[in-house]
Amino acid sequence: MHIDGWTLLLQAVNFLILVWLLRRFLYRPILAVIAERQAATERVRTEAEAARQAAETARQTLEAQRTALPAERDRLIAAARVEAEAERAALLEKARTEADHALEEARSRLADERAQALDALQRHAADLGTQLATRLLRDAPSGTLTRPLLEEACAAVEALSAPQRHALVDGIDPVPVRLAVAGLLPTEDAARTRDRLAAAFGRPVALEQVEDPSLIAGVELHFAHSVVRRSWKQTLSEAREEMTRHDSARSDADALA
Secondary structure (H helix, E strand, O other): OOHHHHHHHHHHHHHHHHHHHHHHHHHHHHHHHHHHHHHHHHHHHHHEEEEEHHHHHHHHHHHHHHHHHHHHHHHHHHHHHHHHHHHHHHHHHHHHHHHHHHHHHHHHHHHHHHHHHHHHHHHHHHHHHHHHHHHHHHHOOHHHHEEEEHHHHHHHHHOOOOOHHHHHHOOOOOEEEEEEEEOOOHHHHHHHHHHHHHHHHHOEEEEOOOOOOHHHEEEEEEOOOOEEEEEHHHHHHHHHHHHHHHHHHHHHHHHOO
């Protein structure tokens, strides 16, 4: 078989031209499309992988949260119990304090009312005893009760020192003395009293006798600047004050106890 060299050359040239044309107009576009498709595929795969990883992360987060929910629930319940217990203790303490305060106020008020009632009762008893003693003394013979008290009053003046007696008379001559009695004394008793006072002062005495039923029984010797009292009115008044003073002191001591 005869092979023409020009024919082979032309065919080779044609083949090379075909290859060049295919490479230029077909192969490169196809490669570009393939590369673009590969890039798109890789991008989609990368996005899919990122989405998968994000989903996995979200799943793990949700799983961790789901796992932590019982512990968080228990923690919240425990914290709520602690807070409720603290609030309950605070309320109980406040209620106890208020109750103690109210009880203390009630005790103080009851003690005050008791002391007032006891004081009123004691004063009433003292007044009643004074009234009863006054009635009994008014019914007794005045002379029997007055004479001993008159003797005591004169003796009290006689027991004074000379300067004290001089202060009573204030240098007046005769010495003015007003004798207050529950009932007027007999003349001899008045004269004996005047003589005793004159002897005590060493000068004459002008004795004026005045009736004062409020004295109950006894006398009051009124001088220029002083009074010597010896009467049942004074005695009963002092006894009443002493009684109420002792009772009040005892009541205060009981209240403090």
